[in-house]
Amino acid sequence: MQIEILTVGKIKERYLTAGIAEYLKRLSSYANVIIREVKAEKIPEGISVAEGAQLLDEEAARLGVLIKQGTYLIVLDLAGGQLTSLQLAARLDSLATAGKSHLTFIVGGSLGLSPRLRRRADLCLSFSAMTFPHQLFRLMLLEQIYRALKINRGEPYHK
Numbered sequence: 001m002q003i004e005i006l007t008v009g010k011i012k013e014r015y016l017t018a019g020i021a022e023y024l025k026r027l028s029s030y031a032n033v034i035i036r037e038v039k040a041e042k043i044p045e046g047i048s049v050a051e052g053a054q055l056l057d058e059e060a061a062r063l064g065v066l067i068k069q070g071t072y073l074i075v076l077d078l079a080g081g082q083l084t085s086l087q088l089a090a091r092l093d094s095l096a097t098a099g100k101s102h103l104t105f106i107v108g109g110s111l112g113l114s115p116r117l118r119r120r121a122d123l124c125l126s127f128s129a130m131t132f133p134h135q136l137f138r139l140m141l142l143e144q145i146y147r148a149l150k151i152n153r154g155e156p157y158h159k
Contacts, residue, residue, distance in 0.1 A: 001031040001092075002102045003145065004071070006063050008109030009040035011135050023142035030149040035138070038062040040109045052111050060114035063106060071104040073121045076141065077113055078131070080124035089148035091123075096152075105145075107138060 011017050020035070027033045039062065041055040067073060072095055083091065095103065106117060118124055127140065150157045 001096060001149075003027075003031050003033045004066075004068070004102075004104045005033065005035045005107065005138070005141065006066050006104060007035060007037050007107040007134070007138055008059050008063070009134060010037055011138065013135060016135050016139055019139045020142060023139065023146055027142065027146050027149070030146070030153070033142070033145070036066050038066070041111075043110060053114075056108075056111055056114040057116075059109055059111075060117050063117060064120075067104055067106075067120075068102060071102045072100045072123075073104050073106070074123045074125055075106045075108075075113055075118055075121040076127065076137070077108070077118055077124050078126050078129070079118070080126035082126050082128070085144060085147050086151065088144060089151035092145075092148050093152045105141060107134060107141065110134060 011020065024033055024035075038059065041058055043055065044051070047055075092103070106113065106121075108117075127137070127144070132140065147157055
């Protein structure tokens with residue numbers, strides 16, 4: 001399985017980069033996981049709705065060129081549906097069984113994602129109604145993918 005995670009912005013905190021590196025190492029036994037980052041737009045104070053939409057479009061354009069043809073596209077968005085870890089595992093398993101071996105997850109920037117990326121998605125997924133820092137969320141996403149792949153192999157993992 002090939003999994004790409006497309007994200008807006010870079011991780012600066014060493015403790016997060018260490019955690020991300022650890023999960024990428026753990027995942028290497030299950031899938032080829034690649035993280036691709038695009039530049040985050042600088043968000044001025046007091047940004048208008050129209051200016052925010054323009055920034056989202058610019059980020060979406062950079063993300064869009066990285067989306068491979070034929071991939072199963074999953075966008076992470078507060079407005080998305082929620083799955084339990086078991087349901088995510090079952091979804092990934094059914095995609096693999098259906099021959100969808102290339103998955104792309106998109107994590108937006110601090111303003112979220114452009115509506116055009118949400119419309120393009122095969123699945124719009126929310127981890128919670130709460131808001132998480134984007135840097136931390138990347139680590140959380142890797143952990144959930146790892147958990148799902150371990151579940152699918154019938155291997156033990158904390159419940």
